[in-house]
Amino acid sequence: MSTTSPALLGPADIRQLAGRLDVRPTKQLGQNFVVDANTVRRIARLAEIGPDDLVTEIGPGLGSLTLALLETGAQVVAVEIDPKLAAELPATIATRCPPEVAARFSIVESDALLVQAAQLEVDGRTPTAVVANLPYNVAVPVLLTLLERIPTLRSGLVMVQAEVADRLAARPGEKAYGVPSVKAAWYADVRWAGAVSRQVFWPVPNVESGLVQFTARPHPVADVSREEVFACVDAAFAQRRKTLRAALAGWAGSADAAEAALRKAGIDPKTRGERLTVEQFAALAAAR
Ligand code: SAM
Numbered sequence: 001m002s003t004t005s006p007a008l009l010g011p012a013d014i015r016q017l018a019g020r021l022d023v024r025p026t027k028q029l030g031q032n033f034v035v036d037a038n039t040v041r042r043i044a045r046l047a048e049i050g051p052d053d054l055v056t057e058i059g060p061g062l063g064s065l066t067l068a069l070l071e072t073g074a075q076v077v078a079v080e081i082d083p084k085l086a087a088e089l090p091a092t093i094a095t096r097c098p099p100e101v102a103a104r105f106s107i108v109e110s111d112a113l114l115v116q117a118a119q120l121e122v123d124g125r126t127p128t129a130v131v132a133n134l135p136y137n138v139a140v141p142v143l144l145t146l147l148e149r150i151p152t153l154r155s156g157l158v159m160v161q162a163e164v165a166d167r168l169a170a171r172p173g174e175k176a177y178g179v180p181s182v183k184a185a186w187y188a189d190v191r192w193a194g195a196v197s198r199q200v201f202w203p204v205p206n207v208e209s210g211l212v213q214f215t216a217r218p219h220p221v222a223d224v225s226r227e228e229v230f231a232c233v234d235a236a237f238a239q240r241r242k243t244l245r246a247a248l249a250g251w252a253g254s255a256d257a258a259e260a261a262l263r264k265a266g267i268d269p270k271t272r273g274e275r276l277t278v279e280q281f282a283a284l285a286a287a288r
Pocket residue numbers: 029030031032033034035058059060061062063064065066079080081082085110111112113132133134135136138
């Protein structure tokens with residue numbers, strides 16, 4: 001270990017740590033740990049974070065990515081649901097980092113879906129970035145919950161199942177465009193940031209992984225709440241093969257009412273939800 005940098009974890013370190021703690025990775029918690037230093041460095045680099053950032057990492061696990069995040073000079077507040085992993089991580093960080101680096105780390109033991117911004121506060125500020133290898137089964141709700149609850153988030157870089165990465169980054173008209181794409185676009189510009197090999201994980205997952213990068217942007221301007229816009233999005237995609245006039249009949253009260261709202265928002269009633277931008281959904285919700 002150099003005197004100023006964390007010592008990143010390799011395959012032998014992960015094996016040894018997991019053995020000592022008797023960690024048996026569970027599918028339920030999406031526990032696939034990264035065993036490759038190049039991958040965690042790549043994630044930290046793509047996240048474009050540095051000493052000015054307070055990064056929240058969801059699911060730090062054994063600490064592979066955490067150490068790479070600390071290497072950038074950022075402050076890190078991690079959220080881990082597994083009590084055993086949450087309890088051990090401070091010791092791993094202390095062993096592998098100089099004290100001034102370890103001082104930039106803190107951990108909250110919680111389900112990320114329940115965490116509130118105030119719990120992630122460090123020195124009076126809340127996170128500016130989220131960087132994580134997300135538990136795959138709850139990746140979308142975790143991401144959307146964080147974007148909703150932490151308005152100070154400026155950017156993020158998350159690793160998710162490749163199929164989910166496609167959905168999050170899809171544009172209107174693309175096959176993967178759906179509810180996660182529109183809801184994520186409410187908060188941020190989202191883009192695909194690369195593939196990750198299965199071989200960098202222990203245990204090796206049975207799905208491909210991808211990276212998604214996002215940059216926060218102002219919400220679409222409309223005289224309507226986020227909840228109302230999202231209700232319209234959910235209704236439109238619940239029957240995605242139907243025209244919006246038909247798909248939104250329940251949401252608007254009748255097919256005629258849906259058509260009136262669509263026309264008022266300047267949208268062809270025969271179009272489908274998969275063609276609308278988040279701005280158009282906002283205009284439509286406001287027109288009901
Ligand atoms: N960051 C580590 C890495 O890259 O090696 C571990 C990533 S692993 C894919 C997902 C991690 O998220 C695990 O440590 C798991 O215990 C944790 N986790 C699962 N569900 C969670 C939740 N709802 N809230 C917080 N952490 C969760």
